[in-house]
Amino acid sequence: MIKDIPELKVENVGIAIIPELNELNEKVWNSYLINLKEEIIEGVLVTSTGYGTLNEQNVKTSTLRHFLDTVMPNSYIKIEPIVEEVFGVNNEYWLSFYSNNKMYDKRFVFLAESIVESNFTNIPLINKKGVMII
Numbered sequence: 001m002i003k004d005i006p007e008l009k010v011e012n013v014g015i016a017i018i019p020e021l022n023e024l025n026e027k028v029w030n031s032y033l034i035n036l037k038e039e040i041i042e043g044v045l046v047t048s049t050g051y052g053t054l055n056e057q058n059v060k061t062s063t064l065r066h067f068l069d070t071v072m073p074n075s076y077i078k079i080e081p082i083v084e085e086v087f088g089v090n091n092e093y094w095l096s097f098y099s100n101n102k103m104y105d106k107r108f109v110f111l112a113e114s115i116v117e118s119n120f121t122n123i124p125l126i127n128k129k130g131v132m133i134i
Contacts, residue, residue, distance in 0.1 A: 010106035012036040015093045016123045017082060017115050018130030029115075031079040031093065034125060034132070035071045041097040044068040046079050052089030052112050059089050071097075076125050087115045108133045 014034045022028045031048070035041055046068060050061035064080060071077050082091065089112050096105040110131065120129040 006102075008102055008104050010095070010104045012134070013041065013095065013097075013106070014132050014134030015079070015095070015108040015110075016076075016126065016130050016132040017091075017110060018123060018126065018128050020128070029082045029084060031082050032076050032123070032126065033068060033071060033079055033095070034076045034123065034134070035073060036124060036134070037099065038073050039099055040073060041071050041099050042069070043103075044071055044077075044095070044097040046096075047094045048080060048082075048092065050086040050089045050091045054088045061086060061089075074125060088112055091115070 013036065016032045016034055017029055018032065019027055019029050033044065033046060044067070046066045047063055049063040050059065052059060066079055068077050068079070079093070091110040093108045094105065095108065096103065110133065115131050119131045121132060123130050123132050
């Protein structure tokens with residue numbers, strides 16, 4: 001029964017989107033998984049998709065899946081680049097992982113037009129400015 005399934009709350013794990021310079025000194029945006037836990041997270045799977053309305057048209061991007069395997073305690077790992085053209089729609093990252101032999105999952109949604117400099121904060125562990133949901 002559904003009532004018998006424990007509700008496990010994801011804590012101290014976040015997704016950040018950060019502007020950076022590539023090897024050609026061009027501005028690019030990258031998404032990162034941030035593990036602020038004191039333990040390893042394993043079997044890490046992240047799916048990403050964008051959806052919403054842009055120029056009065058319904059938009060849905062492709063769904064991308066990333067198996068990140070293991071993320072060490074107090075560390076981060078790059079998920080994928082993200083293009084500015086999709087900042088006008090909701091950008092969803094669905095995270096699943098194991099910690100202490102229990103499965104956790106959480107949906108992180110960067111709302112349309114929320115990936116802007118006025119929402120920047122210092123991203124822990126990476127020490128760069130960007131937008132983060134924890």
